[in-house]
Amino acid sequence: MRAQFVLHEVWIGLRRNLTMTIALVVVVAISLSLLGTGLLFVKQVNNTRTYWQGKVQLSVYLCTSGSASTQCSRNGPVTASEITSVRQTLQSDPQVSRVSFVSEAQAYRQFRQEFANNPSLIRDTLPSQIPSSFEVKLRNAQADATQVAAVVDGAPGVDQVVQNSSVLDKFYKLLDGARNAVVIIAIILIIAAILLVANTIRLSAFNRRRETSIMRLVGASNFYVQLPFLMEGVLAGLVGWLVATALLIVVKSLLLDGLQQYFPFNVQLNTTDLVEVVILAMIIGLVLCGTTSFLTLRRYLRV
Amino acid sequence: MIHFDNVTKTYQNQSRPALENVTLDVEKGEFVFLVGPSGSGKSTFLRLVLKEERPTEGRIHVAGKDLARLTNWKVPHLRRRIGCVFQDFRLLPSKNVYQNIAFALEVIGKPRRFIRKVVPEVIDLVGLEGKRDRMPDELSGGEQQRVAMARAFVNRPMILLADEPTGNIDPATSIGIMKVLDRINRTGTTVVMATHDAAIVDSMRKRVIELEYGKVVRDQSRGVYGQAY
Numbered sequence: 001m002r003a004q005f006v007l008h009e010v011w012i013g014l015r016r017n018l019t020m021t022i023a024l025v026v027v028v029a030i031s032l033s034l035l036g037t038g039l040l041f042v043k044q045v046n047n048t049r050t051y052w053q054g055k056v057q058l059s060v061y062l063c064t065s066g067s068a069s070t071q072c073s074r075n076g077p078v079t080a081s082e083i084t085s086v087r088q089t090l091q092s093d094p095q096v097s098r099v100s101f102v103s104e105a106q107a108y109r110q111f112r113q114e115f116a117n118n119p120s121l122i123r124d125t126l127p128s129q130i131p132s133s134f135e136v137k138l139r140n141a142q143a144d145a146t147q148v149a150a151v152v153d154g155a156p157g158v159d160q161v162v163q164n165s166s167v168l169d170k171f172y173k174l175l176d177g178a179r180n181a182v183v184i185i186a187i188i189l190i191i192a193a194i195l196l197v198a199n200t201i202r203l204s205a206f207n208r209r210r211e212t213s214i215m216r217l218v219g220a221s222n223f224y225v226q227l228p229f230l231m232e233g234v235l236a237g238l239v240g241w242l243v244a245t246a247l248l249i250v251v252k253s254l255l256l257d258g259l260q261q262y263f264p265f266n267v268q269l270n271t272t273d274l275v276e277v278v279i280l281a282m283i284i285g286l287v288l289c290g291t292t293s294f295l296t297l298r299r300y301l302r303v
Numbered sequence: 304m305i306h307f308d309n310v311t312k313t314y315q316n317q318s319r320p321a322l323e324n325v326t327l328d329v330e331k332g333e334f335v336f337l338v339g340p341s342g343s344g345k346s347t348f349l350r351l352v353l354k355e356e357r358p359t360e361g362r363i364h365v366a367g368k369d370l371a372r373l374t375n376w377k378v379p380h381l382r383r384r385i386g387c388v389f390q391d392f393r394l395l396p397s398k399n400v401y402q403n404i405a406f407a408l409e410v411i412g413k414p415r416r417f418i419r420k421v422v423p424e425v426i427d428l429v430g431l432e433g434k435r436d437r438m439p440d441e442l443s444g445g446e447q448q449r450v451a452m453a454r455a456f457v458n459r460p461m462i463l464l465a466d467e468p469t470g471n472i473d474p475a476t477s478i479g480i481m482k483v484l485d486r487i488n489r490t491g492t493t494v495v496m497a498t499h500d501a502a503i504v505d506s507m508r509k510r511v512i513e514l515e516y517g518k519v520v521r522d523q524s525r526g527v528y529g530q531a532y
Contacts (some may be wrong), residue, residue: 002409002412002414002415005409005410210393210395211395211406213393214393214395214406214407215410216379217353217382217387217393218382218383218386218387218406218407218410218411218454218455218458219379219380219381219382219383219384219385219411219458220379220410220411221376221411222376222379224410225410
């Protein structure tokens with residue numbers, strides 16, 4: 001086996017149908033990066049879901065001196081007895097599993113932590129503007145959240161009741177929809193990529209039919225005859241993958257990390273997630289290009 | 304070296320067999336002319352020896368191997384022991400003389416040191432000294448055929464098959480080509496040459512096998528092309 005000879009043949013093959021090679025690289029790059037984007041979306045949604053699992057599902061915000069709602073301005077800030085009665089109401093509800101009280105001071109600390117990357121917001125917010133609240137965990141998922149919310153909504157001292165699930169549902173729907181669209185386009189492009197690989201290899205085999213016929217004649221092994229073509233496909237796939245990797249890094253750092261600023265919680269994808277997706281994309285790309293080249297070759301370069 | 308035992312080859316969609324009940328032996332070191340009109344089965348014979356085609360019936364042994372029992376992936380090894388020369392030379396236009404010959408060794412994975420040693424030797428053998436850097440289109444037909452012969456012979460095959468090697472070459476140059484084939488034959492390589500060229504066959508006085516409609520109609524040592532032509 002002479003590596004230099006094979007590489008030289010590969011180079012000749014790729015150069016001879018340069019336009020096809022470029023088209024192949026571009027299509028592989030785009031299809032892999034779209035597929036990768038889809039996978040990143042899936043991971044983002046999973047990350048977000050995991051973050052919210054085990055978190056409260058209902059937040060009952062109590063009135064502060066700064067609360068703007070009519071109910072709060074009529075009654076003034078929440079009193080100790082009101083706190084006790086809201087707590088009792090919540091605890092007596094059979095659907096509630098756990099109720100915990102977050103005082104104004106605690107809430108402010110939490111607020112400072114979650115918005116640590118937004119110092120101007122922290123500077124402009126007074127501790128008194130962050131309300132104390134009851135964080136409520138339900139016995140089972142969203143279905144009865146509305147019922148429980150209705151029990152305390154409007155009770156004295158209660159400013160508003162927020163169902164986290166409804167906020168998240170919108171976010172999930174958005175991400176799921178985006179993911180589906182991206183994956184469908186990626187699948188169409190992958191089909192295009194497969195056809196392009198097959199066509200490129202076929203053209204390449206046709207371009208070099210003279211060489212291959214002589215190779216067969218002088219007794220080059222099948223492997224030796226086919227390897228340059230196989231490598232052509234795989235190499236184009238690899239270059240496409242490299243471009244896709246660059247695109248995925250852009251998608252991750254600009255799009256997904258950019259989304260973070262609109263959400264008050266940190267569920268940013270880390271580098272490991274990105275590396276996983278990139279490696280998966282590489283495997284898919286190589287298998288796709290390699291298998292297609294191989295199958296095409298079996299049809300066009302028979303002994 | 305080549306042994307045909309009652310071989311019949313019928314191509315698909317053809318009623319008449321290209322070869323019919325051919326039995327013949329070519330011994331090691333022989334020089335054999337295969338003559339006969341177009342379509343008489345000469346090329347089929349050569350293709351069967353290379354295992355590019357399978358016989359419909361009968362057995363073929365080449366270099367001691369039963370071709371029917373040779374697996375597909377071992378066919379390349381058979382072909383390494385057989386050199387081939389064609390009427391149309393089949394050189395690579397983008398490679399020079401040296402590279403064309405070296406290509407045959409590169410693709411079977413021979414080390415570069417070996418290639419550097421044997422290619423100049425075989426260039427000398429076919430009489431192309433000093434032309435190793437020429438491109439095929441800078442050479443005459445006769446010279447191109449010498450390159451093709453050098454490529455066929457560079458791996459020292461046991462058998463050299465020549466399919467009308469002088470078909471595209473004028474008679475004067477053909478003599479030179481035949482001298483090279485003779486020289487190759489003298490190294491112990493079995494040569495089988497299919498040809499139409501009566502003058503060459505008559506002048507060489509070697510064994511002649513004549514095919515007609517796929518049958519052997521004459522097998523004569525030290526023969527001539529035949530009076531009928």
